[in-house]
Amino acid sequence: PAGLTAGDFTHKFGHSLHESKPKTISQNKRKRTMGQRSSKGKANTPKATSRTQDDHHKRKRRQKLQKSISKHHSRHVRANKAPPMRRIIDTATEDRLQDYKFIHVLGQPGHFGECWKAERKVEGKWEECAVKKIAKSRFMKGASRQKKYLEVFRHEIKVMKKMDHPNVIHFYEAFEDSKFLYLSMELCSGGExxxxxxxxxxxxxxxxxxxxxxxxxxxxxxxxxxxxxxxxxxxxxxxxxxxxxxxxxxxxxxxxxxxxxxxxxxxxxxxxxxxxxxxxxxxxxxxxxxxxxxxxxxxxxxxxxxxxxxxxxxxxxxxxxxxxxxxxxxxxxxxxxxxxxxxxxxxxxxxxxxxxxxxxxxxxxxxxxxxxxxxxxxxxxQGLDHPIDPRVQTSLVEFRRANAFHTLVLHSLTLHVTEDDEVLKGTFEKMDENHDGHVSFEELRKALSSMDNKELKRIFEEADENHDGVLSLHELQLAYVQRKVLQKEERLWEAFTHIDTGQTMALTLKEVKDALMGNEETKNLMTEEEIEAAFREADCDKDGVVDYDEFLFVMGSDKAPPRAGTLPYHILQESKKELMKLKAPVENEDEKTEKEEAKSSNTS
The missing domain is CATH 1.10.510.10 (Transferase(Phosphotransferase) domain 1)
Known part of the structure; x- marks a missing residue:
């Protein structure tokens, strides 16, 4: 049998592989009956030639059977042989285990292992931590299973390393030995x-x-x-x-x-x-x-x-x-x-x-x-006092006036994003203390009293689209709709298809004009010349239409930038590089001199 040595075989069955096989019951019975007379008075001893032939055939059949069994067994072993143990972490980390002391198990064991309360050595001092101890033997059975779980645990480690927030578990490190994967993190003792x-x-x-x-x-x-x-x-x-x-x-x-x-x-x-x-x-x-x-x-x-x-x-x-x-x-x-x-x-x-x-x-x-x-x-x-709806306040704070096409799209959407109209109207009425149908800067300052004057001026100037010194309900809607639409690509896609009445995946100038000027409430907000200028600006490749990626580019959402490989995506990446250059601090002459001196000293 596979895995047994000659010594194991002797211990288990009482004889060596090199000794002759013990006689079977049929062989002993045949030995006893040899030489005895039959009922006819003749000896029962078979002829020597026929006996030799029988033994020869039996030996051949036995060899053939053993060869077949051996071949099947080797094929079975190859098919079910576990793949060699692979590292989950690329670098060797076995020595990290000596810096940990495991105290006791926390809670109930999970599907792959246990979570332990432990201590780890940090700069010579022992600090409390939790260690997730995962048994490799539970997922290292079979090549496909091993590949699946290697990817799962590598993903988990990669994600945890990225996290850095007070309300996300703090991850320390990951290490492994031949039997276990260890994930070390902060200890949370307050319970689930x-x-x-x-x-x-x-x-x-x-x-x-x-x-x-x-x-x-x-x-x-x-x-x-x-x-x-x-x-x-x-x-x-x-x-x-x-x-x-x-x-x-x-x-x-x-x-x-x-x-x-x-x-x-x-x-x-x-x-x-x-x-x-x-x-x-x-x-x-x-x-x-x-x-x-x-x-x-x-x-x-x-x-x-x-x-x-x-x-x-x-x-x-x-x-x-x-x-x-x-x-x-x-x-x-x-x-x-x-x-x-x-x-x-x-x-x-x-x-x-x-x-x-x-x-x-x-x-x-x-x-x-x-x-x-x-x-x-x-x-x-929580019983806190808030003068205006936080959603409207956040929309005003985050509102940024963008390009003309962006504003054009928002104008066309104000009539279709209506689920929060009551919220907007109620907030506007609270802010409009003298009920004249407009919100002045003073009224805005009272509503957002927690903000400093400089930020309030920026908000007011951004939201006051027609520069008449007051905010209308429509201008408040623009700020609200902008924040709502830019939050999700699904909403941007709906805005695009709302204008794309021909369902061609590209906006024509006529479709854009119809979206804005086809309604009594919005047709006077922009002239035809302004719409044409905004359309030309949005048409990055100058092919006479604004496709979906160009639309995403001019809308400027961080949640849904243009797709990689497109011209708008390339333009966006280049503009980000230019912006980074502008934001980079300008070095003065003394700093340049110090760097040059340090560089020359390092070279020497």
């Missing part, structure tokens, strides 16, 4: 968020405090175009046990980079918190915002909106939950418990509005992390 809601729902004030911190950490990830893909209460931990403890996002095993214009396709996440587009196999960072909506619902109601109706086997339960997720969330108040607001658990109107904005199936309409942070629920839930 899930433990804090096991006994029931939280107050809106407490939930707002927790969620606001988590959103800050999530914004850090999304600003780097990284989707977590597995947000849930078990993956949020408190740094310590105090009530003021910061909370941190952990577990980046499913996190993936999602550059602009790219969508992920592999299923990820936990069914209760999985976004509908993940089930369809086409998703980006917006999937995290759906999860945040589910988590907010869970914190305020004490149960998840999507759950299995009865005790079922894991596969059946998962299928039922995902089917409910695909149907979506109904943001209405109804009796019972499910994917709606239960009438016997009271929540504020602002809270329901925010949850509805997050758990919408249409990715275009779903709130981004910046929009969620700016929602007034966070202000009201």
């Amino acid at each position: 968020l899930f433990k804090h809601i096991e006994n029931g729902k939280l107050s809106e004030k407490r939930a707002a405090q927790i969620l606001f911190q988590l959103l800050k950490g999530l914004k850090h990830m999304h600003d780097m175009n990284i989707a977590h893909c597995d947000l849930k209460p078990e993956n949020f931990v408190f740094l310590n046990k105090s009530r003021q403890s910061p909370i941190k996002i952990i577990d980046f095993g499913m996190a993936r980079p999602v550059p602009p214009h790219v969508y992920l396709t592999t299923f990820a996440g936990t069914p209760y918190y999985t976004a509908p587009e993940i089930c369809k196999g086409r998703y980006n960072t917006a999937c995290d915002m759906w999860s945040m909506g589910v988590i907010m619902f869970l914190l305020l109601h004490g149960f998840p909106p999507f759950h299995s109706s009865a005790r079922k086997e894991a596969a059946s339960s998962t299928k039922e939950i995902l089917l409910k997720v695909m149907k979506g969330f109904d943001p209405t108040i109804r009796p019972g418990y499910g994917a709606w607001f239960p009438e016997d658990i009271k929540t504020s109107e602002e809270a329901r509005d925010l949850m509805g904005k997050l758990m919408t199936k249409n990715v275009k309409d779903r709130y981004t992390v910046d929009e969620m942070i700016a929602h007034p629920w966070f202000v009201k839930a």
Whole structure:
């Protein structure tokens, strides 16, 4: 047998491989009967020639069988032989283990290993930390499985190294030996968020405090175009046990980079918190915002909106939950418990509005992390006073007047982005103290009293498009629409297709004119000559049309720049280089002299 030595064989079966094989029962029986008489009185001894022939044939058959078995066995071993153990980390790190002392296991073991409370030596001193100890033997079985998990763990290490935020777990280092992969990070002893809601729902004030911190950490990830893909209460931990403890996002095993214009396709996440587009196999960072909506619902109601109706086997339960997720969330108040607001658990109107904005199936309409942070629920839930809606304030602060074509597009969109019209009108009326239909600089200063005068002047000048010294409701809408549209590529695409009535993937001058001048409210905002000049400026390659990449270029969204390899993309990269040169500090003569002297001394 494979793997047994001659000594092993002797110990197991009582004889050596080099000794003759023990006789079988049939052979002993034949020996006993030889020489005995048959009933006919003749000896039973077979003829020597026939016996020799029988032995020869038996030996041949035995050799053939052994050869066949040996061939099959060697083929089986080759097919199932585990690939050689590969490094997860490129450089040798085995010596790092001597700088760690493992104390005890934290919580329950996971699928691949355990998390340990440990101490690590830093500049001669021992500091507390947590170490995720992953057993390589659990994922190094088979070439395809090994390749899959090598990629998963390398991704996790790469993502964790990029993170640097107070509300994201701080990663120290990764090292490995022949048996384990070790991920060293800061120790969080306050427990999971899930433990804090096991006994029931939280107050809106407490939930707002927790969620606001988590959103800050999530914004850090999304600003780097990284989707977590597995947000849930078990993956949020408190740094310590105090009530003021910061909370941190952990577990980046499913996190993936999602550059602009790219969508992920592999299923990820936990069914209760999985976004509908993940089930369809086409998703980006917006999937995290759906999860945040589910988590907010869970914190305020004490149960998840999507759950299995009865005790079922894991596969059946998962299928039922995902089917409910695909149907979506109904943001209405109804009796019972499910994917709606239960009438016997009271929540504020602002809270329901925010949850509805997050758990919408249409990715275009779903709130981004910046929009969620700016929602007034966070202000009201914590009892803070805010004179104007935070979403409108953020829009004014971030508003930047761009090129003429950009402004033209915003004008055409103000009539179609209407879901927040009530918010805008209500905020405008609050700011317009004398009710003359305009907001003066003094009225703006009172509404944004926390800002310094210099910043207020910049905001007012940027928003006052026609330079008449006051802000109109339409100018406030421009600022609001600009921020909303530039937040997502899905919204930019909708704006493009709204103007592209011919569905040619390129905007003509006639289509642009029709979009603005075909409506009574906007036709007098720009003259035909101004529209033609703006169109020529947007047409980078001068082919008479504005294609999608040229449109993205003139709109200037960081979330959706022109696609790589296109002329607008090349122009954008060159303009960024020129901007970096302008921002670079100009060296004075003394600094140049010092550098030259240092260079000459190094050379000598």
